[in-house]
Amino acid sequence: MTTWTPIARFLVAVAATVSPGAQVMAGVVTAQIRTVAAAPAPNAELPLDLGFLDDSGRRVTLAGAFGGKSAVVIFADYTCRSLCGPVLEFTVNGLAKTGLTPGADYRLVVIGLDPRDGIDAARTMRAEHMDGTSPIGQAAVFLTGGDHEIRAATQAAGLRYYYDAEHDQFAHPAAVYVVDSIGHIRRVLSPLGLDGGDLRLAIVDTGHGAVGTLADRIHLLCYGYDPVKGIYTERITTMLELAALATLVVLAGGISLMVARERRSAPT
Structure with a gap:
């Protein structure tokens, strides 16, 4: 799965400039930014048997946090x-x-890095x-874990980060x-410009037909996921270009046939 690292680097750089001690921190981030x-690797999946604590103090696995x-x-x-x-x-x-x-239709799961x-x-x-108290808040799970569990989850997700001890x-x-119910990472979206449409398409796409409507699935035929930008982009332009090319080929073939017939029927 292709990453949208340039956006990630931009966001990390922004974080460095808006944080306290930005001038010092910016140098550290710049030196480490390439890491x-x-x-995530192709077909990456989160290990759902990893154990965490939720913010109520209950021990729960990732599978339990996902709730199917x-x-x-x-x-x-x-x-x-x-x-x-x-x-x-x-x-x-x-x-x-x-x-x-x-x-x-989905759960929101936040995993602590520290x-x-x-x-x-x-x-x-x-x-x-x-x-x-909102419906999303009630469907959200905030997890804390030990170093082993966090490293296992981040490595599976292909999340590479750097700890600035200073x-x-x-x-x-x-x-x-966006992860399906059995742990396969299907999409990595950028929060920069993230909207409801992108999230809906991503969740429907990972729901294996159990989430969303027929209209959503038809919509997915006209949209494509752009892993570089971390968003869904319209494929309709490409489809129209292909249709136009096919039309030109048919027209050219038709004209060639007409010309050939006229030549054959012309008196010699």
Whole structure:
């Protein structure tokens, strides 16, 4: 699966410039920026047997967090002072515009990047960046885990990040993963310009026919996922170009036949 690393690098650079101590931190990020990416391997899948704690203190596997549904997965530093909170808000706002039903059609799963962050940090991020009483909030699961579980999940997701010990922050790509119910990573979307249409198409695409309407599936025929940009783009232009080319070929063939017939019927 192709990554949209340029966007990831841009977002990390933005994070560096808006964070406290930006001038010092920017140098660190610049030196490490090439190691940061969201690049899952083809047919990558998250290990659903990994065990975490949710923000209620209950032990749960990724399979339990998914609940047999497609999942929108975000990796976040719960004590992040730059982009993690806004990325969560962008995603929640996008999900609210999909028209899909939280809990029934999908789950929102947030996985903490820092093994030192406990459930209090997860609860704080939830409280500060989403309405926990909303349908999406009730279908959201915030997970904390140990170093082994976090590394296993991030490696499976192809998420490469860098820990800046001096500023106690993680430089990581802002990525929104859309994963099917059995853990296969199907899409990596950019939160930059993320909208309800992209999220709906991605979730429907991973739902194996169980999510969305017939109109959605027809819509997917006219749209294609662009892994470089991390968004869905219209394929209709390409389809029209191919149709126009086919029309020209048919017309040229027809004209050639007419000319050939006239030559054969012309008196010698």
